[in-house]
């Protein structure tokens with residue numbers, strides 16, 4: 001019950017409608033640190049990636065409309081920018097994020113800052129080409145300068161499609177070795193998928209904000225939400241559709257729900273006889289199927305409050321996606 | 323949390339005899355989806371359609387009442403409904419999707435809403451998730467063995483299967499009834515069910531099952547705001563007959579007992595997995 005009352009307080013300053021015994025809300029601080037979006041703040045109608053660039057004030061360090069904002073940087077390694085586009089595809093929600101919770105203080109695509117600065121959260125997209133010393137220096141620097149490093153997307157987390165590189169491509173034929181970032185640095189949070197959905201990035205950004213700027217209670221909620229993604233970061237840097245065979249079916253945990261098949265970005269999974277069948281030639285090793293599977297992780301403390309958490313994030317940030 | 327959060331619990335059945343004729347219990351699932359379609363609450367629903375062999379279901383996206391009617395009745399083997407949830411919003415282009423599923427499938431739905439890694443623009447389009455109570459499920463081959471080998475009925479001549487009162491029962495087209503004690507079926511259960519900690523689809527908008535209410539009726543929990551609102555509309559429009567759950571036998575006590583039994587047994591399995599080998603265990607999905 002705890003999380004529900006906490007969330008209501010976090011986002012609205014109100015107590016939940018359902019009276020709950022011993023929620024202890026009387027002495028809790030009224031923490032309205034996450035302001036609700038204006039009622040009219042529906043996702044913008046125009047495509048978001050155009051408008052993003054028209055928002056230069058977001059990167060002006062001196063302007064601090066909300067004292068407690070966190071700083072987020074987007075570190076671009078060998079990725080296709082799809083993960084960044086997915087972040088931008090929160091449309092109106094992206095503005096809410098940048099207005100109220102976070103300054104984007106580094107992002108080669110959207111912000112005119114050359115060197116990787118100190119930041120609270122580094123969203124790293126792409127794997128590291130170890131044949132390119134700039135990339136290696138950048139990933140080291142990102143680790144040194146960031147409090148939390150998030151592997152944003154499957155290339156950063158698992159190598160993904162860049163695992164298939166064999167070099168010989170124009171115009172850097174000698175570039176042939178691409179490593180998931182956790183092969184070189186410690187990574188705190190994994191957010192796999194190719195690309196991770198706008199909503200997933202939004203949720204993680206909100207939770208990172210609460211973890212760093214929230215009250216003790218808010219930190220506890222954010223930690224509970226982020227824990228499975230932190231565990232994924234510890235689990236290893238190799239992913240494949242085979243994970244379903246090894247770590248789900250092989251562990252007697254598969255229930256044939258079909259989530260993995262719906263998740264796969266390249267439709268490599270079909271459900272045959274109630275179990276996933278992986279076309280291993282199609283699999284790009286993104287790791288999304290395993291992460292999305294209800295039997296890779298399922299944290300009841302968070303999931304049981306799905307309705308309140310979903311409502312609160314939507315109210316604060318907009319629904320994400322279109 | 324054995325029965326999960328819920329706002330209300332009633333005994334109910336569809337008012338339309340045309341729905342009840344081939345529904346498993348009170349026709350709650352089919353009637354609710356039909357009602358939601360007619361009221362524009364959903365544009366379609368993922369249900370268990372007919373596969374290429376008798377009693378082998380395949381998930382389909384039903385966008386008409388006729389398709390919903392075709393998919394009535396329980397098939398006691400795995401139907402990967404969640405595999406169609408993204409497709410429903412893509413190829414089918416639905417903005418408001420319904421889905422029916424066992425408790426574990428509803429868990430998948432909630433996970434893909436809270437951690438929507440590979441599920442862009444899917445979660446917010448799920449307008450109605452109906453959960454069905456579930457003690458265990460079987461593989462198709464397992465069900466075949468139960469029906470053909472143990473009950474001596476050909477799959478193609480079965481017209482209904484049911485689990486209840488400690489028995490697995492097969493009804494045939496020609497009126498024969500074949501029954502075996504449920505304990506003979508245990509070995510065919512899918513192993514993943516043995517760590518399942520949810521009996522009554524705690525995370526659904528509305529969940530329903532036969533246990534707790536008389537034959538032909540269903541126990542219905544309304545759990546979320548969405549569920550409460552849809553159920554309210556359906557009752558107002560006269561889609562269901564209802565009775566207070568406290569007025570029917572065996573009532574909520576039996577639901578609570580079975581839920582507790584299931585969770586206790588499966589929690590024990592989870593505990594045993596920790597020391598399954600020698601100094602090595604099996605993975606716990608709930609950590």
Ligand SMILES: Cc1cc2nc3c(=O)[nH]c(=O)nc-3n(C[C@H](O)[C@H](O)[C@H](O)COP(=O)(O)OP(=O)(O)OC[C@H]3O[C@@H](n4cnc5c(N)ncnc54)[C@H](O)[C@@H]3O)c2cc1C
Nearest residue numbers: 345346347348349350351352370395397456457531532533
């Ligand atoms: C594997 C399994 C185990 C069950 N165990 C119990 C139990 O222990 N106790 C209990 O009270 N109830 C149990 N039920 C639920 C019960 O059998 C009925 O499905 C439920 O009461 C709904 O009946 P209805 O008349 O409202 O639905 P109907 O109107 O008949 O519709 C049933 C709906 O369920 C869908 N469906 C059928 N088979 C499956 C499947 N395998 N997977 C996903 N969806 C499916 C159909 O497509 C249809 O939409 C179980 C169901 C299943 C599938």
Ligand code: SF4
Nearest residue numbers: 254255257258260293
């Ligand atoms: S998502 Fe996991 S539990 Fe569901 S079918 Fe795939 S492997 Fe099995």
Ligand code: SF4
Nearest residue numbers: 241264283284287289
């Ligand atoms: S099977 Fe699909 S989802 Fe799974 S790792 Fe391979 S490409 Fe990714």
Ligand code: SF4
Nearest residue numbers: 426456458459515518
């Ligand atoms: S017992 Fe649990 S895991 Fe097995 S089918 Fe039913 S809900 Fe799913």
